[in-house]
Amino acid sequence: MPSQDKPLIVLIAGPYLSGTGGAPHKIAANRARLESFALPIYQRGHLPMVGEWLALPIIHAAGGREQGDAVFQAHQYPVAARLLERCDAVLRIPGESRGADLDVARARELGLPVVQSVDELPLRQAVPAAARA
Template sequence: MWIMIAGPYTSGARTESERAANLRAMNAAAYRVFQLGHTPVIGVNMALPVIEAARSVDHSHSDDHSGKHDALMMPISLALAARCDAVLRIGGPSKGADEEVEVIRARGGKVFSRLEDVPGHPSPGS
């Protein structure tokens, strides 16, 4: 299955290091999902390089972080969610993560709130 990892990225994060910690948590969960034999997907990982490129192309200043972020992060993440079979919701409150969950739920996808509930068989050497 393609399983989206949905969790807070900017929600509750006041600094870049807190956002980075949130992303590390999603990436760690993605690795565990991969070990279970699935394809993990993270909307933030898809959107961040596009946001960076948009700033470069448009010559946006670094203080315009929210403009490009707001215009691209959720549309890209939600488009990706629409192609996933399931979602693993991790972490604390996040409007964006909850929107990803709802897109997948509306399509009849599975929603997991614990890694232990994700089906699969660990690959050899995991």
């Protein structure tokens, strides 16, 4: 793992469109599941990241209208690839996902640690508010 002097930026990788058949309520459930790992990562002293937090505004600005449309496909994975260059680790949550598998493969190419559990991330001492002032 990288140095613990700074918080790690941890990409949460798992199913987003996978297994949804394009159903908006299932996509929303997958996103909520990804986001459910954000607070536990933060509580360990790190910064969580979900790729869609960055990709969706770019996709919408580029004219994407539906999850999985051509504009989505043209931007989703390239945004994730750029994001991974700024991340320090990847949390791969369970579930079949081509995108998450691509994220893991790219993370390994970059030499980033890939963990399967939030508990595998180092526990970082939080900086007290008074010390930051």
